[in-house]
Amino acid sequence: MITTEEKTRKKFNSLKKHYDKTWDPKHHTLHVGLFSSKNDSLSKSFLNATEHLINKVNTSRTLDSRSVVLDIGCGTGQTLIDICLKYHCKGIGVDISDEMIKEANKKIKLINSKPSNLTAGILDISFIRSRASNIDKKLAKQKNTITHIISQDAIFLIPNKSKLFSNLYELMAPGGVMVIADFLSNETTKSLNNNEAQLIKELVNWDNGLSSATYKRILKRLSFSNIKIEQKNEDMVNTYKKLAHQMDEIVANPSRAERDLKNRYLSIVSAVKSKKIGWAFITAHKGYTPKVLVAGTKKYSLGRTIGNQLKNAGWDVWLYSRSAKIVSKKLWHERVCNINSASSVKTLLKETSDTHVIIFSADPGNGKGDLENLTVNGIKDLISTKLSGSLLLLNALLKNRPTHKIKLIWLAGKPTAKHKHLINYSVSNSALLSLVSEINRHYQDIFEAYYLNTPLISPSTLGDAYINTYGQELKKLSTPPKAVTEKVLDIINGKISPGLVNVNYGNNQDL
Known part of the structure; x- marks a missing residue:
């Protein structure tokens, strides 16, 4: 029987070429954007969201050459690469998609092959294709060493979120920080009508989300501390609305898959506006005894x-x-x-x-x-x-x-x-x-x-x-x-x- 994670893997492998063309053709970004104004382009909003996440990470625990950053659902690795280039730290990127990891490895190979980068030292980043449910085994040697964990719109795809956060807590160094951007829901997607639920599931294979209250309960039960949730629903609406509009501009003769993508984007806009799903930045710390x-x-x-x-x-x-x-x-x-x-x-x-x-x-x-x-x-x-x-x-x-x-x-x-x-x-x-x-x-x-x-x-x-x-x-x-x-x-x-x-x-x- 094919697991939910395996379905997600196949879905993102098959849709990657469409995402690359219609989301962020330059960096192949695949996450919600932040808008400083409604006139911001999608590419600007994606940069804003990444900068906002990095600032939260660095404010919570300073990034430097001793930091070890783990990116869950790293996609093509651009955010992790940006962090490691700026702060000269070590990075580990994990994603379920073969195609995403393949491109991430191409990026890091290209960067490390340039003489201008060699003078500053080779970027120490490993990209790993893995299911989230297997991360404790894949990263067993990293227990208690990860200083920073980041994730952009990936954890909502993972079926057993409690197990994932338990494993992440074990991997984190004492005093470590986790900053993630993630989809939220009203406990489950049951509040969506059948058509909305089906369209969203077809888009991202999501059928079991967490509300902000549930997020806090799970993280608190696992001993995370200083948990903060910053809701950004309006930015989610703007992102998917602009994506749907961009589909019309970029794709002259859309394929059936691309027409379906546009309908799914609009279904997310509708679901967010009716307060059935949302988007937020979540920050949590692993406490420690000095x-x-x-x-x-x-x-x-x-x-x-x-x-x-x-x-x-x-x-x-x-x-x-x-x-x-x-x-x-x-x-x-x-x-x-x-x-x-x-x-x-x-x-x-x-x-x-x-x-x-x-x-x-x-x-x-x-x-x-x-x-x-x-x-x-x-x-x-x-x-x-x-x-x-x-x-x-x-x-x-x-x-x-x-x-x-x-x-x-x-x-x-x-x-x-x-x-x-x-x-x-x-x-x-x-x-x-x-x-x-x-x-x-x-x-x-x-x-x-x-x-x-x-x-x-x-x-x-x-x-x-x-x-x-x-x-x-x-x-x-x-x-x-x-x-x-x-x-x-x-x-x-x-x-x-x-x-x-x-x-x-x-x-x-x-x-």
Whole structure:
């Protein structure tokens, strides 16, 4: 028995040549247009609709070189190609029609063969012929990686829409956005009279639509959030009215198929005017729990203090250290990691690659001291503790090419004007501050780096150890962890620009 999807495939394969001639001869567009005025041509309205969709996508979640865009019902691929050309992102187009995918692949091959495009890099777009019901299998390797999903007048053709949206939710990366233009109905096409229903079914094989209320219920049940529906029925009327008129202008001696198309266009105009069907842009987001990776697991470590604050704010907190004990609770995890071991860092990032913030605790280790007491092992330990781990973790992150921007925060002491016995510590801090500056200079599309100029903190594991070594009178000069935590929260909430961030030291300006 032939499935509904297979019928749709055959219908669009057979009608493609007629659509190409009577819709958009240049780009072979096949979706409703948006009219800034009734005088807009069809080709202008199609461009308006695509621009409107792209703007909605980019406003909801910024498109950039790390984005992965999936186009459901991509047709000949023009919208996806336009997005990838403009934002240099990766694209995946899926359509049920063999003929549509064939033309899409021809387009991308032609574009990538032009020398002018090769200098900017080959467009990374894959076009796949597939049924929507099979998309979870076709794109199994893309689970949790798709940052943006788009679709223009295609989803209404799919029989099991709930299953499709469930599969799309699984494919989307946390924080991903879906923006689609689609036909709507009053629950089902039963409200249409027999003649209208038959004509529309013959045109697009549509016999089971969703109302705006049903759309919202399905998406909400699947955990989509921030769902918005923008109705554009008048634009649907103008599109099909102009298409019917254009048939008379373009086709001198219409074939039977072309005469049928004109009658079906007019039937859609009638159905929209009587409020039986409609057209809208639908926006929905995949919610996420932001994840933070923090150095420090000891009872009074600054990392643990910051972690507790972020957990209370709803963050998924991951602490790491060499001496950690494995903990896995809701919104709280602790992991063993030797930050100076590439393999240990790699293991840590397998669980935390989707983190949004990484907080480094750049403590002095055993390498602090004055020049008179300098030792080779002390220098090595200082470099290992302060710099090597940071560089290894950055290297691992870049190899995985994160799909979102990551805030990097180093908790480190004042880089200059320290006591004599901290001169080596001061030198390494200056190197770390230079690293932060260079990250913001060369990798601003991936990272935001911050050097948080922390004072002597007490109570804290390292701060109290320092006080015990150099005198209890320093306790009076210390700053509570709250001062640093507040600055960290300001950074995370976007209140502070990347670079050097000072904490109010009080009287301990040389510590």
